[in-house]
Amino acid sequence: MSMLTWDEKYSVEIAEIDRQHQKLFGLLDELYEAMQDGQAAEVVGKVLDRVIDYTVYHFAYEEKLMRDAGYPDDAAHRAEHVELADQAKELARRLQARQGTCRWPR
Template sequence: MVFFEWCEQYSVGDDEIDEQHQNLFSFLNEYYDAMLKGRGKDVVDEIFAEMKAYAVYHFKSEEQKMAQVGYPDLEQHKKVHASFVGRIKELEEKKAAGDLLAAVNVAKFLNKWLVEHILGDDKKYSPYMAND
C-alpha cells in the first residue's frame, strides 16, 4: 500500500535525483507497511537499515552533483544532511526500544522531513542542474 508519495511538484529538475527521491519514498512505504502488518522485528529493522544506507548514498550523490555544477550553498546543504543522518541514528535506537506508536511516529517524521527538505533545500539547487 502507498502511504507516502512522490509527486511532480517535488521534481528538482534532475532525473537521477528525482529517481533517488522516489526510491526513498518507496523505502518509507515498505517500512510503514511492514510495521502495520506486524512483520517481525528483524524484517522491520532490516528495512530501516536499508533505508538509512540508501539515504546516506543519496546524500552523497546529491552532494557530488551539487559540487559538479558549482552550487554555492553546498557546505550548508551538507550540514543539513549530516544532522539528519545523526537524527536517523537516534531514532533507530528509540525505535529499537519502542512500540508500534514510536515506529509510526518515526515514519511520519521521516516523511515530513523528506518532503520539507526536498521542497525547502533540494529545490534550491534545481536551477543549477536542469536537465538538458
C-alpha cells in the same frame, strides 16, 4: 496504504536525483507498511537499514553534484543531510538495542 506518494511537484528536474528520490519514497513506504503491519522489530530493522544505506548513498551522490555545480547553499544542505542521517541512525540504534544488536555506532 502508502504514506508517501511521489508527485512531480517534488521534482528537482535532474532525472537521476528524481529517480533516487522516488526510490527513497518507496523504501520509506516499505518501512511504514512494515511498522503498520506490526511486523517484528527484526523485519522493521532490516528495512530501516536499507533506508539508511540508500540514504547515505543518495546524499553522497547529491553532495557531489552540488559541489561540482558550485551550489551556493552546499554547506547548509550538507548539514541537513548529516542531521537527517543522524536521526535515522539513532532510530535504528534504539530499535536494534531492544534486539541486542546494534549496527550503527554512536
